[in-house]
């Protein structure tokens with residue numbers, strides 16, 4: 001089957017994207033608004049980009065309900081900062097809860113009981129229960145698509161600090177098995193790590 005995305009609506013194209021690009025890692029993004037109120041939300045259109053400088057990218061879409069930008073993006077535009085916290089099996093249910101639409105200014109930390117821990121160089125707190133957090137400075141927001149539902153933005157950030165729980169790192173390598181990361185699939189489905197295998201790079 002060949003599908004021309006210009007011949008179908010944004011929800012149908014969204015379903016193809018989330019079904020084709022997976023499993024996706026989840027950026028659990030903490031920010032503060034201009035008044036310092038914290039906000040927390042998961043984003044699975046997320047990846048790392050370059051190591052020099054260490055760069056991460058994620059994509060907050062406009063809300064399907066009203067076409068407005070999400071609080072996370074508004075806060076990043078206002079402050080130029082954010083924190084990416086890694087979602088693990090221990091906190092995935094709470095991370096899922098933070099994706100509810102709370103009014104701007106409502107703290108998802110307070111709503112879920114997750115612990116806001118002060119960061120070293122950015123104002124937003126990190127999630128104390130997450131074993132890895134990345135303090136980020138905004139490099140650029142790239143707006144994509146219409147200023148309406150279906151459009152969105154790419155947020156590109158430079159990692160200024162990595163916080164890694166001590167027992168997870170040895171010789172600079174993170175112990176994937178001990179981390180218990182969670183990925184997002186299509187719809188409401190998530191995944192944990194399945195069978196892992198190694199393929200050596202051919203020269």
Ligand SMILES: Cc1cc2nc3c(=O)[nH]c(=O)nc-3n(C[C@H](O)[C@H](O)[C@H](O)COP(=O)(O)O)c2cc1C
Pocket residue numbers: 026039040041042043044045046059060061062070071072073095096098099100101102184
């Ligand atoms: C696991 C998971 C992944 C998500 N990934 C994205 C994403 O990549 N982009 C997006 O715009 N929304 C995504 N969402 C929805 C947002 O988290 C949700 O709209 C949230 O309310 C936004 O919060 P905010 O308005 O406080 O920024 C995801 C939700 C979940 C549960």
